[in-house]
Amino acid sequence: MGRRAAEESFDILQEIVDQESKFIFLAGLGGGTSTGVTPVLLSLIHGTAASCVVTMPFAFEGTRRQEIAEAGLKELRQYTEDITVINQEKLKPLLPSSEFADIEQIFDLLNYAILWKTMSQII
Numbered sequence: 001m002g003r004r005a006a007e008e009s010f011d012i013l014q015e016i017v018d019q020e021s022k023f024i025f026l027a028g029l030g031g032g033t034s035t036g037v038t039p040v041l042l043s044l045i046h047g048t049a050a051s052c053v054v055t056m057p058f059a060f061e062g063t064r065r066q067e068i069a070e071a072g073l074k075e076l077r078q079y080t081e082d083i084t085v086i087n088q089e090k091l092k093p094l095l096p097s098s099e100f101a102d103i104e105q106i107f108d109l110l111n112y113a114i115l116w117k118t119m120s121q122i123i
Contacts, residue, residue, distance in 0.1 A: 003036030014044055023050040026114055030057035030065035035072035042079035051082040053117050055110060058088045084117045086110070 006013060017023070023045060027034035034054075042050055054073065057065040076083055091109055 002033035003040055006037040006040035017044045021048060025052045028055045029069035029072045030061060035068055039075045050080045052076055052080060053084045053114055055086045055088050086113050
């Protein structure tokens with residue numbers, strides 16, 4: 001879905017990326033939106049500096065999402081070598097010790113991890 005939307009808007013996106021010299025992409029891989037649109041955007045910027053921070057799915061999201069994420073990551077590597085991968089499963093030990101962490105806590109932690117990785121690349 002994301003890929004198709006990006007391809008349909010290719011000319012508009014090209015106009016936008018032509019105005020910039022550095023890109024940082026944040027993408028959650030494993031579904032259809034970011035996994036599809038990010039490679040299309042990277043293909044538009046032809047050698048312009050680009051960094052990616054991507055997240056891989058939690059184990060509970062299933063093997064299908066993991067397979068989609070792995071395929072998406074492989075495709076992204078065709079366009080840039082500057083990719084930081086955050087494996088969400090590795091964030092679990094940082095969550096509160098209760099049996100079931102609140103989904104908001106999980107995403108807050110993930111947002112901080114992405115922010116930290118992104119800022120460390122900029123600085």
